Amino acid sequence: xxxxxxxxxxxxxxxGELFFALxxxxxxxxxxxxxxxxxxxxxxxxxxxxxxxxxxxxxLLLLSGALLYSACRGGWQPEDERTTKPDGVALxxxxxxxxxxxxxxxxxGFTIASILLFTCVARAFGSRNMMxxxxxxxxxxxxxxxxxxxxxxxxxxxGLVENTIESVFFAKTGR
Amino acid sequence: xIDRRSLMLGAAAFGxxxxxxxxxxxxxxxxxxxxxxxxxxxxxxxxxxRTIEQVLRTTNLVKGVQVTNVPGAGGAVGLPQFLNNxxxxxxxxxVAGMVMVGSLLANxxxxxxxxxxxxxxxxxxxxxxxxxxxSKFKTLKxxxxxxxxxxxxxxxxxxxxxxxxxxxxxxxxxxxxxxxxKASYVAFAGGGPALAALLGNQVAAxxxxxxxxxxxxKAGKLRVLAISADKRQDGIDAPTMKEAGINLELFNxxxxxxxxxxxxxxxxxxxxxxxxxxxxxxxxDACKQRDWTQTxxxxxxxKKFVDNENTRIEAILKDLGLA
Amino acid sequence: xxxxHSLLNGFAIALTPINLMWCLxxxxxGTAIGVLPGLGPALTIALLLPITFKVEPTAAFILFAxxxxxxMYGGSTTSILLNTPGxxxxxxxxxxxxxxxxxxxxxAALATAAIGSFVAGTLGTLGLAFLAPIVVDxxxxxxxxxxxxxxxxxxxxxxxxxxxxxxxGLAALFFGIWLGLIGIDLQTGQARFTFGLQELLDGINVIxxxxxxxxxxxxxxxxSRAHTGEDEITPLKGSLMMTKTEWKRSIGPWLRGTLFGFPxxxxxxxxxxxxxxxxxxxERKLSKYPEEFGTVGAIEGVAGPEAANNxxxxxxxxxxxxxxxxxxATSAIMLSAFQSYGINPGPLLLTSQANLVWGLIxxxxxxxxxxxxLNLPLIGLWVKMLKIPAPQLYAGILVFxxxxxxxxxxxxxDLVMLYLIGGVGYFMRRYDFPTAPVIIxxxxxxxxxxxxxxxxxxxxxxxxxFFTRPLSLTILILAALALMGPKLxxxxxxxxx
Numbered sequence: 003x004x005x006x007x008x009x010x011x012x013x014x015x016x017x018g019e020l021f022f023a024l025x026x027x028x029x030x031x032x033x034x035x036x037x038x039x040x041x042x043x044x045x046x047x048x049x050x051x052x053x054x055x056x057x058x059x060x061x062l063l064l065l066s067g068a069l070l071y072s073a074c075r076g077g078w079q080p081e082d083e084r085t086t087k088p089d090g091v092a093l094x095x096x097x098x099x100x101x102x103x104x105x106x107x108x109x110x111g112f113t114i115a116s117i118l119l120f121t122c123v124a125r126a127f128g129s130r131n132m133m134x135x136x137x138x139x140x141x142x143x144x145x146x147x148x149x150x151x152x153x154x155x156x157x158x159x160x161g162l163v164e165n166t167i168e169s170v171f172f173a174k175t176g177r
Numbered sequence: 178x179i180d181r182r183s184l185m186l187g188a189a190a191f192g193x194x195x196x197x198x199x200x201x202x203x204x205x206x207x208x209x210x211x212x213x214x215x216x217x218x219x220x221x222x223x224x225x226x227r228t229i230e231q232v233l234r235t236t237n238l239v240k241g242v243q244v245t246n247v248p249g250a251g252g253a254v255g256l257p258q259f260l261n262n263x264x265x266x267x268x269x270x271x272v273a274g275m276v277m278v279g280s281l282l283a284n285x286x287x288x289x290x291x292x293x294x295x296x297x298x299x300x301x302x303x304x305x306x307x308x309x310x311x312s313k314f315k316t317l318k319x320x321x322x323x324x325x326x327x328x329x330x331x332x333x334x335x336x337x338x339x340x341x342x343x344x345x346x347x348x349x350x351x352x353x354x355x356x357x358x359k360a361s362y363v364a365f366a367g368g369g370p371a372l373a374a375l376l377g378n379q380v381a382a383x384x385x386x387x388x389x390x391x392x393x394x395k396a397g398k399l400r401v402l403a404i405s406a407d408k409r410q411d412g413i414d415a416p417t418m419k420e421a422g423i424n425l426e427l428f429n430x431x432x433x434x435x436x437x438x439x440x441x442x443x444x445x446x447x448x449x450x451x452x453x454x455x456x457x458x459x460x461x462d463a464c465k466q467r468d469w470t471q472t473x474x475x476x477x478x479x480k481k482f483v484d485n486e487n488t489r490i491e492a493i494l495k496d497l498g499l500a
Numbered sequence: 501x502x503x504x505h506s507l508l509n510g511f512a513i514a515l516t517p518i519n520l521m522w523c524l525x526x527x528x529x530g531t532a533i534g535v536l537p538g539l540g541p542a543l544t545i546a547l548l549l550p551i552t553f554k555v556e557p558t559a560a561f562i563l564f565a566x567x568x569x570x571x572m573y574g575g576s577t578t579s580i581l582l583n584t585p586g587x588x589x590x591x592x593x594x595x596x597x598x599x600x601x602x603x604x605x606x607x608a609a610l611a612t613a614a615i616g617s618f619v620a621g622t623l624g625t626l627g628l629a630f631l632a633p634i635v636v637d638x639x640x641x642x643x644x645x646x647x648x649x650x651x652x653x654x655x656x657x658x659x660x661x662x663x664x665x666x667x668x669g670l671a672a673l674f675f676g677i678w679l680g681l682i683g684i685d686l687q688t689g690q691a692r693f694t695f696g697l698q699e700l701l702d703g704i705n706v707i708x709x710x711x712x713x714x715x716x717x718x719x720x721x722x723x724s725r726a727h728t729g730e731d732e733i734t735p736l737k738g739s740l741m742m743t744k745t746e747w748k749r750s751i752g753p754w755l756r757g758t759l760f761g762f763p764x765x766x767x768x769x770x771x772x773x774x775x776x777x778x779x780x781x782x783e784r785k786l787s788k789y790p791e792e793f794g795t796v797g798a799i800e801g802v803a804g805p806e807a808a809n810n811x812x813x814x815x816x817x818x819x820x821x822x823x824x825x826x827x828x829a830t831s832a833i834m835l836s837a838f839q840s841y842g843i844n845p846g847p848l849l850l851t852s853q854a855n856l857v858w859g860l861i862x863x864x865x866x867x868x869x870x871x872x873x874l875n876l877p878l879i880g881l882w883v884k885m886l887k888i889p890a891p892q893l894y895a896g897i898l899v900f901x902x903x904x905x906x907x908x909x910x911x912x913x914d915l916v917m918l919y920l921i922g923g924v925g926y927f928m929r930r931y932d933f934p935t936a937p938v939i940i941x942x943x944x945x946x947x948x949x950x951x952x953x954x955x956x957x958x959x960x961x962x963x964x965x966f967f968t969r970p971l972s973l974t975i976l977i978l979a980a981l982a983l984m985g986p987k988l989x990x991x992x993x994x995x996x997x
Contacts, residue, residue, distance in 0.1 A: 022931050026671060033678055036693050041498075049956045051685040054949040055692060058678050065671040078665065080932055088724035088930070096723045096898075100716075100919045103902060104912055112906070119902065120895040126723040129891035138892060139899065146903050223546070224836065231553060247910075250684070250701035257698075283689050284701055332958045339689035363644075363957050364686045366950075369819075369826040373768030376823065379643035380958060388839075392824045392846020466842045499689050 016077025023069035030062035095126035113163040116143035211269040215255025217248035251280025263436040267443025274431035283339040293434035297451040298474035301428030303406035305387040317403040317421035334380040342384040357496040388468040510858030526563040530570020541571040542829035562863040576613040584715040589772035589809035599797030607740035613806040614875040620758040620807035621868040624814025644954035649975040651948035657781030663934035676941025717925020750803040757807030765815020772812040779804035
């Protein structure tokens, strides 16, 4: 293992890194626990299904330990990351877009879900003209939808908008 | 990699078609058939779905067919959708088969294929045991003797663990009085890699659908020890398992199923449609072209068959520690 | 020169107007689907299988082969421009390619990818035409033990992408291996790490993870610091095309990439990803500009892996056409297309269907030329994409990622997975963890595991197989050299100094 370069004289516990290291420790423990849950198969196999998962979980445990140690010794984050405060509002806009997309793509269809996602993400990056973004998103999503539906005959989530377009422009028997 | 998995699954499932006019159809002709295929495009169930589509269209038995693929875990992902979302849709059929029976058991799914309504058994593919041309095994008996002597010395290649190929090896071992779990089974992701291991003499024998091996057999690179069909097949110079002294028969069968809650009239119309289809020349031509054995069965006969297979497969999967 | 004569005959078949048209349709469609993440050539060909009922076999296979080669070209475009790999063989391309694009060299990156694909595709097709029987004999000699050693060699190459800290790099690698283990175990049929979800039984799609980590994670990250105004993408700096130096720096990687890609592609369990890893590692070690790797983007790191993945596409066709062995999902689907014509591909295909096979090979040459002609002029247009303002660009990237993921399976679970992994990608980026090892671990980990266990089952538990098989031993020695070589070398030079 290479040695960590001391991060610019920073000492003491680094909080962000500590949380990250604890997160990876938690993952390692879940992996170990789930490895124990894999049923032992009576099948003839010289190397069973748990060997590699065990190696993986032990590896993750050891590495999480090393990360924890490093976090308590001042962390490893580069200076410009440490000093830049993430823009929480922007992150929330992206998150909102993703959550809305998951919630609406089933019931309302691909196009509406994509418009919502597009508008929210553009808003996160500072775009103020939501109507224009929604329009761009709509065109983008519809082109993609029709490309899939017409060229490859794959239905990528029809909803209200898609069915209306189908019935108006592509009306034919059985569709 | 992705593909490695979808390939495996693909070999297992297929489905039926969707449509827009549910709930019409009193025993009259069906306009639009929806086929639900619980596997990815390209695999055995998908091919069956698309062959049904093709035959029904060319014979004008229906106006349209729509296939919906819901791939995953040998049909275990698709079945719940078919049972819930397609309930009562009288114009829909699911294509599925033996692989789904096994996959539901092995994946500890609470669902069973018997929760659908078996409509018609359509096709089956028998399996073959083959060895590389240079192998010292000349007959199935040579192979059986070696397996009885020390199963660990006879590595056998096939598809994923718990699949049709593995099930057949387990049944052979059981017939020979060897514990099925002791058999040395080397699972490969799909027919290609397994075939490569055979051609490269990496394993002692291989088990898979006969179609996977047929060209290599013709070219003299592989030798068939036995096939799992019920009778000798034209053009295959090998005995059935029964003739070779192992009392076994196994088909990787496929058929169609209706969702729960359809009316008796719809079911009758659907059965009628399948009867007309299987009787057509187009259907038997398509089956011949793909090396599928026709295993036509309807209604109660088919249901009894499916239930039997369920019992038989559950038993062997238990022996293999998979159910 | 019987092969040469047959090839000429093949050209006569492939150059008819109707077949040229199919070739054009295939390459165009292939490029388009290669661009879309998640939609690969295998799925596209599967969806187009019904066409086999309508057109004659030669035309259908020319179409399919065009799609296959086209997808290999198209996959690199989004990797380079948007950091969103269209298919798994392009994941390595995005590592250096996207860095180049961010630093105003998108044109050169796209050009070296396109020309490298052409060079490798053409050389690979030549190999397919004249060396196929030799290559396939050799490829069949590889058993699970030898594959396992090959995977170990590929694992060694991961050291090239571990980033600034071995601990963080290895943590990322192990995370990837774990992701790859999720699903049903091939050897014993046991479900691993599925948490009772049926949707996880088939494992997680590596494209979902790559797009999540790279594209979604990147969007989170850029959004979080959009107000600082840093990290702006430079659309174009200098010329659109490659400079003389860039040509010089690309030729070696193209040729070496081909040498990795073609034989490994021809191996039944070789695939397209491993040669791209090996090529990346080699170019990084050999480059005269190692400081450009991982910083401003090194052109060698695009040229080599792109050539490797295209050459492997030609390699995959070797066992398919000579033995009827499908070694990838795409070739498996193409084989089922053969069957729907009643043609059984196998060792006898080359003699029984000579016109079909040679027409197909000739159309691969033509397709390669078409792809080059199609792709080079498009570079100028693609580069303009980077001039789209950040809000719309990133919004578009996310919608795009969603299409690829949701479009195929229509499972909201996959979308949740994509976005969750995107969140992980954000934190990894913020805490200086490299993301490439996750993908490499995810691809190599399960492959290495399965081959190891196959080898151990075949040998009845004898560990020495890895050392007694000549191929395996040779590869292990190579891996040891790659691991220790540089250290021993620097030790030796220090002593003498």
